Amino acid sequence: PVLGENYRIDTGLRYDFGRDESDNDALRGLGDLDVGAVGVLKASYEFGRFETGLELAHDLGGDRDGTTATLELGMKQPILNGRAFAGLTADATWASDDYMQNSFGISAAQAARSGVGLSAFDAEAGFKDVGLSALVGYSVTENVSVITMAKYSRLLNDAADSPLVDREGSANQFQLFLGASYRW
Numbered sequence: 001p002v003l004g005e006n007y008r009i010d011t012g013l014r015y016d017f018g019r020d021e022s023d024n025d026a027l028r029g030l031g032d033l034d035v036g037a038v039g040v041l042k043a044s045y046e047f048g049r050f051e052t053g054l055e056l057a058h059d060l061g062g063d064r065d066g067t068t069a070t071l072e073l074g075m076k077q078p079i080l081n082g083r084a085f086a087g088l089t090a091d092a093t094w095a096s097d098d099y100m101q102n103s104f105g106i107s108a109a110q111a112a113r114s115g116v117g118l119s120a121f122d123a124e125a126g127f128k129d130v131g132l133s134a135l136v137g138y139s140v141t142e143n144v145s146v147i148t149m150a151k152y153s154r155l156l157n158d159a160a161d162s163p164l165v166d167r168e169g170s171a172n173q174f175q176l177f178l179g180a181s182y183r184w
Helices: 097-104 108-113 157-161
Strands: 007-016 036-047 050-059 067-079 084-095 126-139 144-155 172-182
Touching: 067 097, 084 097, 097 126, 097 157, 126 157, 144 157
Parallel strands: none
Antiparallel strands: 007 036, 036 050, 050 067, 067 084, 084 126, 126 144, 144 172
C-alpha cells in the first residue's frame, strides 16, 4: 500500500530456506534448520530514481526464531521505453541474538557431535552482513513482472567469526535469483 506520493509501507510473508546437516560434512552434528515462514514489514521512501527502506523480518515458526532489520539504499533506471528497469541496491542487515545463535552459533552439545571438530561458539546480536545487488526486471503485462538478481554479501562480526564460516565456509556469499511477481 502507498501512504503518499513517495512513501510506502508493505507487509508480507516469505519463506527462508532451511539447512540440513546432511548437506555438508561441516554441518554434521549441528542439526537441521527447518524452512520457515517469515513475517515482513517494510517502510520505504522514493526520491527520483532512488529509494531507501527499512525492512523488519521475524521468523514465524522456523528454527531461526529471531528478527532481522535491513536498511537499503537503491536506484532504478528505466530501460526499453519504461517496460523494464535495471537497478543497484546496497544493504546492511542487523540480526537479533536468537537469529544469530540459531544460524551461526554452536552449542557445546553440537560441538561434541560435530564431525569436523568445531568448537562451541556463542553468536550474539549485531550487524550480520552488508551487500550489493544488481537486478533487472521486465513487465510482461501491467500486473506481471519477471525479475533476475545477482547479489554479493559479506558476512560481518559474529556471523563471519563463527567456526562454520571462518573454518568451513566463507564470509563472501553469492546469490542468484530469478522470480516473477504479480501486482494487484
